[in-house]
Amino acid sequence: MFHEVVAEGATGPERDTGEMTAATLLASFETLVSEAVAEAGRDRIAEETGIDGERLAAAAAGDVEGLRLEDGVAIVAVPTDRDGDVLVAEVRDHLLMGMATAVLDVDTIAAAIDADLTGQEVQQALEGRAAMTLGQLAEIMAVIERRKP
Numbered sequence: 001m002f003h004e005v006v007a008e009g010a011t012g013p014e015r016d017t018g019e020m021t022a023a024t025l026l027a028s029f030e031t032l033v034s035e036a037v038a039e040a041g042r043d044r045i046a047e048e049t050g051i052d053g054e055r056l057a058a059a060a061a062g063d064v065e066g067l068r069l070e071d072g073v074a075i076v077a078v079p080t081d082r083d084g085d086v087l088v089a090e091v092r093d094h095l096l097m098g099m100a101t102a103v104l105d106v107d108t109i110a111a112a113i114d115a116d117l118t119g120q121e122v123q124q125a126l127e128g129r130a131a132m133t134l135g136q137l138a139e140i141m142a143v144i145e146r147r148k149p
Contacts, residue, residue: 002029002072002137003094020145022114025138030062033075033134040079049074049084065135072134088128095126095140102147113139 037045037060046056051071059067059075070088077084099105106126107119115136117125122140124130132140 002032002069002076002134003091003141020142022135022138022142025141026065026135029072029134029138030064033059033064033067033072034062036076036079045075045078048078051075065133065138067134069132069134069137091137092126092128095144098141098144098148099126101149102144104144104147109140109143112143115139 037056042053042056042060045051046053049071051059051074055067055071056075058064059072064072069091070084073087073091074084077087099109105119106122110117110119110122113122113136117136121130125132125136126140
């Protein structure tokens with residue numbers, strides 16, 4: 001899923017130098033979502049996820065930056081027949097473990113990302129108490145990956 005993009009999908013100069021960027025991750029997320037829509041079909045995804053047609057069309061076209069994590073995961077989960085809630089929990093666990101490995105706190109992440117979030121808002125997003133978009137996920141993941149030893 002989205003957290004696996006770091007290990008599997010992100011390639012190129014950023015990967016080679018250890019300078020993972022949010023743009024690279026977001027591009028990988030866009031590919032992941034659009035391929036899932038192409039594989040499963042819009043009708044099946046709309047039926048199984050309840051995501052409205054406008055958001056689904058935008059996601060299929062690669063516009064996923066503002067898509068909520070839960071919706072992105074729901075789309076990607078359809079062709080794999082996996083439970084979206086479990087996959088969201090895996091993403092959140094990956095982020096928290098990455099923060100521990102990189103010795104990062106939420107205030108440091110908030111200061112390092114372009115998204116206009118406070119440390120408290122980052123914490124709420126990581127815990128699932130506030131919505132997190134795929135754009136915000138890409139920014140947070142990029143900070144974590146760059147700081148890992």
